[in-house]
Amino acid sequence: MFVKNGTGELKKVLVSRPEYLKPAPINEIAKKWKDTTMDVDVMLREHEEFVKSYEDAGVEVEFLDADDERPNSVFARDFGGCVKEGYILGNFKLDMRYKEHVDYEKRMAELGIPKIGEVKEGLFEGGDFMFMNEKWVAVGMADRTDEAGLAELKAILEPLGYEVTGVPLKREYLHLDMCFNLVDDHLAVAYVDGLPEEFKKLLAERGIELIPVPEEAIFLHGCNLQALGNHCVLSLKQNKKVNEELVKRGMKVIEMDITEILKAGGGPHCMTFPLVRI
Structure with a gap:
């Protein structure tokens, strides 16, 4: 078994260091920083803190070596999706990510x-x-996943017994994990007004509580959290309100002081590809 759901105990992940990361204007966050130079030393220190947070939590960390021909591979999440049977390789929209x-x-x-x-x-x-649970997968459709991709995912996953739900979103939100994230079995952080009504109805029917954030939180990585299992989650130090709400609901929050890497448009969830979750 590899990854059985999104909130079980995370045992092993794949990441890549940000040695060549630049704020390429390929998303709404990075566009704001496109004329700046990101500090590589700061990014590497931040990534070390990120990796140490995993190791301290008992999560084994594997690496893909950095490469100047794929500067955005630090956002390891994006190359595909992993389920208990294995992984599905994705299809990137942008040429600059093809080598990934x-x-x-x-x-x-x-x-x-x-x-x-x-x-x-x-x-x-x-x-x-x-x-969403062991047999239910939600798939966002904003800027980087389309209807044809959703159909192919369904063709792969439905014969294995998975329910696959498409979640249409505004293009500016980039990915589902920027505006919605499941952090515990029945708890998620979300920009609620940005989610389609049908999806919100499913969430309510299946007893998933939503911690709401304002739309601007999307672009500050307020939803881009990483569930570790056992009611524990990785978050950013800057996510003060979200972290307080999580603690109120019995969650243990591990805060990381990461700001430089975020300028390229991704947070802790984006930087993590789960390999084993039980």
Whole structure:
């Protein structure tokens, strides 16, 4: 078994260091920083803190070596999605990320994780892949995953017994994990008004409580949290209100002081590809 759901105990992850990361104007956050130079030393220190947070929590960390030909591979989440049977390789929208297809596929083979399918005709990035429970997957459709990609995901996952729900979003939100994130079995952080009514109805029917955030929180990574399991979550130090609300609901919050990496448009969830979750 590899990844059985989105909130069980996280045991192993795949990440990549931000040695060549730049604020390429490919999302709404990075556009604001496109004329600045990101401090590599600061980013590497932040990433070390990120990795140490995992290791201190008992999570094994695997790495894909950084490469100047794929500067955004620090956002390891995006190359695909992992379920208990193996992983699905995605299909990037942007040319600058194409090399990640090759290098992450090779690394997954080295780690012994089978590829159970691949999105080839449509678009699919892992920031849109959200495990809701052991048999239900939500798939965001904002800027980087489309209807054709969703259809291919359904063709791969539904024969394995998974329910796959498409979640249409505003293009500016980039990925589902920027505006919605499941942090515990029945608890999520979300910009509620940005979610489609049908999806919100499903959440209510299945007893998932939403901690609401304002729309501006999307672009400050207020929803981009990483569930560790056992009612524990990785968050950002700057997410004061969200973190307070999580603690009120019995969650343990591990805060990280990360700001420089965020300028490229991704947070802790974006930087994590789960390999084993039980």
